[in-house]
Amino acid sequence: MNEPEISLEHRLREALGACRKSIFPAYASPADTFEELAKACRELGIEEWDTYAERGPVARLEAEVGELLGKSAVFFPSGVMAQQIALRIHADNAGNRRVAMPDLSHLLVHEDDGPRILQDLRIEHLTTGRTTPTKAALDAIPGPLAACLVELPLRDAGCLLPSFDELAELSKGCRDRGIALHFDGARIWESQQWFGRPLADIADLADSVYVSFYKGLGGLAGAALLGDDDFVAQARLWRHRMGGTLYRSTAEAVSALVGLRDQLPLMSGFSAWGRSLAAALPESITVQPPVPHSNTFLLYAAGDPDQVNERLLAALEEQSLAFSRGWMAAEEPGRVMTEVTIAEGALDLDPEAVAGRIAGLFS
Numbered sequence: 001m002n003e004p005e006i007s008l009e010h011r012l013r014e015a016l017g018a019c020r021k022s023i024f025p026a027y028a029s030p031a032d033t034f035e036e037l038a039k040a041c042r043e044l045g046i047e048e049w050d051t052y053a054e055r056g057p058v059a060r061l062e063a064e065v066g067e068l069l070g071k072s073a074v075f076f077p078s079g080v081m082a083q084q085i086a087l088r089i090h091a092d093n094a095g096n097r098r099v100a101m102p103d104l105s106h107l108l109v110h111e112d113d114g115p116r117i118l119q120d121l122r123i124e125h126l127t128t129g130r131t132t133p134t135k136a137a138l139d140a141i142p143g144p145l146a147a148c149l150v151e152l153p154l155r156d157a158g159c160l161l162p163s164f165d166e167l168a169e170l171s172k173g174c175r176d177r178g179i180a181l182h183f184d185g186a187r188i189w190e191s192q193q194w195f196g197r198p199l200a201d202i203a204d205l206a207d208s209v210y211v212s213f214y215k216g217l218g219g220l221a222g223a224a225l226l227g228d229d230d231f232v233a234q235a236r237l238w239r240h241r242m243g244g245t246l247y248r249s250t251a252e253a254v255s256a257l258v259g260l261r262d263q264l265p266l267m268s269g270f271s272a273w274g275r276s277l278a279a280a281l282p283e284s285i286t287v288q289p290p291v292p293h294s295n296t297f298l299l300y301a302a303g304d305p306d307q308v309n310e311r312l313l314a315a316l317e318e319q320s321l322a323f324s325r326g327w328m329a330a331e332e333p334g335r336v337m338t339e340v341t342i343a344e345g346a347l348d349l350d351p352e353a354v355a356g357r358i359a360g361l362f363s
Contacts, residue, residue, distance in 0.1 A: 026345060046254060050248065057254050070204060075223075076239060076244055078223060079223040107184070130154075131157075132160055138179075146179070152188050158297050214256075273342050273351055274295045284359075295343070297340055302362070309326055
């Protein structure tokens with residue numbers, strides 16, 4: 001009997017996992033990860049479990065995140081739950097189910113219409129396509145709104161960010177109209193360098209903020225919602241109602257504390273390295289946005305996905321350096337695209353040399 005053919009996607013995944021070096025976030029084995037968590041518990045002096053997301057390392061994590069962003073904080077097991085709860089609170093408080101968000105928002109593109117089905121929200125598009133949110137965009141939506149959600153950065157647009165002044169103007173516009181401003185800050189840690197302000201100054205523009213612990217910080221899972229004391233009290237109540245108080249969240253909380261300690265100080269370096277990489281690429285490779293706003297951005301080039309990925313597979317196996325994670329067909333015929341996320345391993349590499357390897361896939 002003939003052996004089943006192994007797909008190119010599977011072969012790429014295996015080759016990426018076997019690379020000794022990578023510009024992308026690295027993921028250790030479960031055994032190694034739990035060994036590191038045990039070590040971190042000793043280093044951080046964590047001797048108590050949380051119970052139903054109260055006390056222990058969860059309380060410590062909430063306090064640290066709250067101090068960083070200048071707001072009260074509450075831990076959540078997932079960002080999907082956290083953000084639906086945030087918008088529900090704002091809608092309930094306003095007595096209005098209308099909320100505005102980008103049409104490329106994670107909530108609309110990746111969550112199976114959950115905000116509308118579960119929370120009965122009426123969605124208005126704040127922006128369409130690869131556009132940064134502005135007060136003018138808000139002004140174009142007539143009538144009362146309960147909330148306005150801004151994704152910082154807009155991941156499906158290449159992690160696109162507004163300027164701090166644009167964000168401040170939008171914030172004032174929301175407050176003038178009595179609209180709650182919510183930041184989807186899944187990657188707000190990676191966005192701080194772009195704004196050039198402390199995290200608390202960025203968060204101060206919003207009524208509520210969601211942050212993720214497993215993306216840039218590399219935690220196991222989990223998120224937090226931040227706002228004033230009354231908002232957080234309501235969020236804790238809804239977390240319980242929606243099954244978000246798991247019996248133990250200690251492992252997730254410890255991994256997030258490690259991320260705040262070890263990864264957060266490196267974020268500006270990731271973004272700077274990514275900009276150097278983008279600047280070194282040939283004109284035939286398009287970068288979106290042209291000057292990356294964070295450590296994550298998109299690349300476009302002319303080519304066929306299978307042919308480019310076959311060349312990539314050969315390069316990964318020969319060089320043992322994960323400099324690209326695979327290319328897919330772009331919306332424009334005859335072109336391919338990929339997402340790049342710069343992490344700690346890149347800092348030991350020359351961005352111009354890595355740019356040359358990417359360019360080599362199309363020469």
